[in-house]
Amino acid sequence: MAAQGFRPVYHPAGHDHALRGAVQELRTGRWVVMARLLDETSGWTAWTRRTQVLAAVAAGTDVVEAWRIEQPDSAAAGVMHARVSVERAVRAHRTGHPRTRELWQEAWTACLEAADRAPADPVPWVCRLALSVLDAQQRMEEHRAAPPAPMLPSGPWGLLAEAEKRDPYNREAHHRMLQFVYARRPGPLSEAVNYAQWAASMAPVGSALHALPLYVRVERYRRERGHERALDLHWVAEDAVRDADRAMDAWFLFCATDEASLLDLSHLAHGLYGALKFPDAARVFEALGPYWTPQPWAYRTDRPDERGPAEEVFLRARARCLGGPGARGGP
Known part of the structure; x- marks a missing residue:
């Protein structure tokens, strides 16, 4: 698609x-x-x-x-x-x-x-x-x-x-x-980072809790816009790639995607896209099918309270992953 x-x-x-x-x-x-x-x-x-x-x-x-x-x-x-x-x-x-x-x-x-x-x-x-x-x-x-x-x-x-x-x-x-x-x-998100990592580490294979660290990373991005980090590098940092890979390997590959939370799928697609793992992200976009959620895509825009700019970012990311080299064909 x-x-x-x-x-x-x-x-x-x-x-x-x-x-x-x-x-x-x-x-x-x-x-x-x-x-x-x-x-x-x-x-x-x-x-x-x-x-x-x-x-x-x-x-x-x-x-x-x-x-x-x-x-x-x-x-x-x-x-x-x-x-x-x-x-x-x-x-x-x-x-x-x-x-x-x-x-x-x-x-x-x-x-x-x-x-x-x-x-x-x-x-x-x-x-x-x-x-x-x-x-x-x-x-x-x-x-x-x-x-x-x-x-x-x-x-x-x-x-x-x-x-x-x-x-x-x-x-x-x-x-x-x-x-x-x-x-x-x-303020500082160290407690949230520790909590999300702890919860994910305790979860069995197939649990949606493996996606929890992706939410904290988005929250950090939201809070730090315009501050310390080079925002494009936020998603390709070693820990960001690790979080996206773990959610893919320990949750997505084992879950019934038609029963999964759209927010979890959106956060995983977003994390993989940001980590430049386009073929893996394509699989998650395919699982989303015709659906989407404004979050977390809205935080990549200058108007996070408006749905239109978020949809444009989502569509660009989706097209890049589904149409890029190595990406699977849409359903």
Whole structure:
């Protein structure tokens, strides 16, 4: 798909067509397809991903509340209530909304209720990890537990352990933990680098956690624009190439790419492209198919808040990799 005129599609459901249908129904104010989809979802990986996407769409509506009224005993509805409550609290925190503390308390309570109703589900614990970014000063005891290894910061390690007890190497749980590390100490990223490398080193072959260091490298690039580094060299540095290679060899080559996170695929394609590994990047662009995500491509532009420039960078990188010498043909 390196043909001229190609335009990528951004959709939170990506390759998950069943999820796409549920999202569409949600946007029209109906919850039945969402409930049916979650009832049919097997495996915590798909469950975590689908509830996250659905909550991001439902947070601006009262659809989940309507579902809970109709089916008050539904554990899935309770989990989605926690998801939506957390999404609202995090958004309020991000914008400095005056109701942030109230929404935070409501979300925390919803997480406790969901964990009590669905004790085997990792998502209520992932949700509590998501809330930890609201406590960057670590005032709550559960957010200042001792780390499991040297060179790691104190933080909500007990919450991470509870999520991992239910779903080892849960992708979102570790990304939420990384967000907490960012919020805990803005500035130097040494703690985030240490955390991402530690998480990746503990992960088995095929785990998406091998892509986690690529996110930290993008964050470093975002923060250092115009400062110390020659930005073009940022991606070909020895450690950058190593991170991209490890994500390729330990995750991508073993994962079901049609079930993989579009963000993970985008970060890997971006890292390989920056490392000048165009044939490997081509394989990842092929796995993305018609889809893309604005991040991390937006950070290579002067207008990172606008989608248009990011899409242009993505398309140039994609065309270079799929059309370059040694690149595989598109599907």
